[in-house]
Amino acid sequence: MDIAADEISLFLDLDGTLIDIAPRPDAVHVPDDLVTLLGRLQQRLGGAVAVISGRPLTDLSRLLPRCPVPLVAEHGAIFKLPPGYQFKLGARYCVPEAMAAFVRGALGALDGVIIEEKQSCLTVHFRLAPEQKPVVKAALERAIDRWPTFRISEAKMALELRPRGLDKGTAVRRLMRFSPFQGRKPIFIGDDVTDEDGIRACLLLGGRGMRVPQDFGGGPSSVREWLWRIASQSAPQTAQCPP
Incomplete structure (x- = not known):
């Protein structure tokens, strides 16, 4: 082509x-x-x-x-x-502070896990600790139960909370x-x-x-x-x- x-x-x-x-x-x-x-x-x-x-x-x-x-x-x-x-x-989008605080409280102490806070999204990187993925995913699933306008998006060695749409x-x-x-x-x-x-x-x-x-x-x-x-x-x- x-x-x-x-x-x-x-x-x-x-x-x-x-x-x-x-x-x-x-x-x-x-x-x-x-x-x-x-x-x-x-x-x-x-x-x-x-x-x-x-x-x-x-x-x-x-x-x-x-x-x-x-x-x-x-x-x-x-x-x-x-x-x-x-x-x-x-x-047009913004991460609720309460949701960011919830994720920090659940995952902030895990070795090798990096929480990247943005205006509209919240990305959790586990490239340095891939064995932590199940723990990260479980915490983010609890988060979207409380904030259903967000969804979990997969990326390379990361999971992200992102607004639907x-x-x-x-x-x-x-x-x-x-x-x-x-x-x-x-x-x-x-x-x-x-x-x-x-x-x-x-x-x-x-x-x-x-x-x-x-x-x-x-x-x-x-x-x-x-x-x-x-x-x-x-x-x-x-x-x-x-x-």
């Missing part, structure tokens, strides 16, 4: 897609040229590029400083739009309503279960989903290499999509 830069919108996950996953969320390494790559893509695609992540906006702003493309945080709860994007999309597919559909995304074929690139909603949204909108393990066997470095080829296209050339 050939990809023409003038015809697509790109929606990119961050961890596991653009950068390698680390044992702790705060230990990731961002390649020096990643923001430059996003800027080149922004220019070549006429602005139709966005990073959609489960991370909080403070993380995205720190990891991708002066990013020239929209940053979508917490699976679509928060949008940060750089100059040149004329529409406005505000936050909040996912990366919702973020894609919201962005696709506006220029410069509107009227293009959307492509979502991701590596995790949480990216499947974004992939499904793109498929339903006539686009495509690409999964890092299957479509980019080399991981994030292969994704970035392919994106550089897209960014370097001279109109109206096409780039060959990974098989």
